[in-house]
Amino acid sequence: MKAIYFIINPQARNGYSQKVWAQVEKELCDLKIPYMAFFTKYRGNAQEIVHSIVKKSKGEKIVIVAVGGDGTMNEVVNGVVKYKNVITGFIPGGSGNDFSRGYHIPKDPIAALKLILRQIKKEDQYVDIGRIEHGSDEAFFISSMGAGFDALVSKEANSSRMKGILNRLGLTSFVYVYFLLKNLFTYELKTVEVVIDGKTHLFESTWFVTVSNQPYYGGGMKISPEASPYDGLLDVTVVQKLSRVKLLFVFITVFWAGHTRFREVKFLKGRSIGIQSQNPMDVHVDGEYIGGTPLKIQACHQVLPILKRGIKNEEEVKELTSNDCN
Numbered sequence: 006m007k008a009i010y011f012i013i014n015p016q017a018r019n020g021y022s023q024k025v026w027a028q029v030e031k032e033l034c035d036l037k038i039p040y041m042a043f044f045t046k047y048r049g050n051a052q053e054i055v056h057s058i059v060k061k062s063k064g065e066k067i068v069i070v071a072v073g074g075d076g077t078m079n080e081v082v083n084g085v086v087k088y089k090n091v092i093t094g095f096i097p098g099g100s101g102n103d104f105s106r107g108y109h110i111p112k113d114p115i116a117a118l119k120l121i122l123r124q125i126k127k128e129d130q131y132v133d134i135g136r137i138e139h140g141s142d143e144a145f146f147i148s149s150m151g152a153g154f155d156a157l158v159s160k161e162a163n164s165s166r167m168k169g170i171l172n173r174l175g176l177t178s179f180v181y182v183y184f185l186l187k188n189l190f191t192y193e194l195k196t197v198e199v200v201i202d203g204k205t206h207l208f209e210s211t212w213f214v215t216v217s218n219q220p221y222y223g224g225g226m227k228i229s230p231e232a233s234p235y236d237g238l239l240d241v242t243v244v245q246k247l248s249r250v251k252l253l254f255v256f257i258t259v260f261w262a263g264h265t266r267f268r269e270v271k272f273l274k275g276r277s278i279g280i281q282s283q284n285p286m287d288v289h290v291d292g293e294y295i296g297g298t299p300l301k302i303q304a305c306h307q308v309l310p311i312l313k314r315g316i317k318n319e320e321e322v323k324e325l326t327s328n329d330c331n
């Protein structure tokens with residue numbers, strides 16, 4: 006059996022992830038499965054832990070499992086992407102858990118662990134990821150990235166003390182609704198240039214642009230219903246020219262993908278995407294704020310082996326060539 010390492014964010018969902026880990030650890034002990042566990046101490050620490058684990062692995066195939074939310078998974082992905090000998094798993098312990106929704110990971114920690122233990126014995130399943138170049142930095146996302154109003158809301162919500170309090174009360178979504186309403190009437194709409202595979206699209210009065218690798222974001226909103234992490238493509242959603250009140254209405258419909266019926270919501274697909282506007286827009290990557298536009302995004306086809314349920318439709322996986330981002 007490959008060595009299994011767990012990286013746990015004890016702060017995810019305001020400490021709920023510790024309860025998740027306690028259940029997982031008990032199951033591992035009951036099943037007599039050897040493992041090593043590391044707890045993150047601060048933002049960015051999961052990525053550092055990945056590097057130190059891999060250094061000691063001497064090139065042997067290992068499994069690194071993130072226990073937490075989408076931010077923790079994002080950090081682990083950004084750590085493992087440079088190494089060929091790591092397979093990544095996930096046990097949901099966060100607030101939004103869009104990764105597990107999009108990649109069909111069970112919500113129940115024990116079921117998620119059992120899935121990992123079953124899949125370890127099978128052939129590796131590779132998924133696409135997105136690579137962002139902003140300035141001299143690079144960042145990877147596994148679920149989605151967004152520029153504009155949504156990134157501003159997620160930046161303010163994640164840094165507010167209110168998130169912790171509402172998390173404890175099981176009312177996490179309310180913090181996003183609060184910051185959405187707070188910014189709704191003051192947000193300055195932008196003219197945004199989106200270049201997809203060399204073709205320039207100009208969008209006026211734009212609220213936000215998201216680039217998705219799987220359908221879900223923002224804690225269960227089906228922003229990009231057609232997005233697939235197997236097709237070598239990224240799905241672009243642009244929301245523009247909506248009145249402030251209508252934006253609220255459209256926002257609610259995203260939970261059941263009703264927004265696809267509005268002409269103000271545009272859907273495009275591509276492999277290489279550039280986003281820029283005259284005034285920079287805030288940017289999030291898998292729900293974590295990383296800075297502002299301009300930026301370039303590239304789809305990296307089948308570069309990341311992950312432990313998840315089998316793909317429903319194998320034909321979805323198209324063989325593309327020379328699209329490896331490493």
Ligand SMILES: Nc1ncnc2c1ncn2[C@@H]1O[C@H](COP(=O)(O)OP(=O)(O)OP(=O)(O)O)[C@@H](O)[C@H]1O
Binds near residue numbers: 015016098293
């Ligand atoms: N020990 C720690 N103390 C404080 N923050 C941490 C710690 N470890 C990790 N973090 C940061 O906590 C943030 C939130 O983590 P994560 O996204 O996993 O949980 P969440 O916000 O509850 O879930 P979700 O993103 O699914 O809504 C991330 O930015 C992560 O880097």
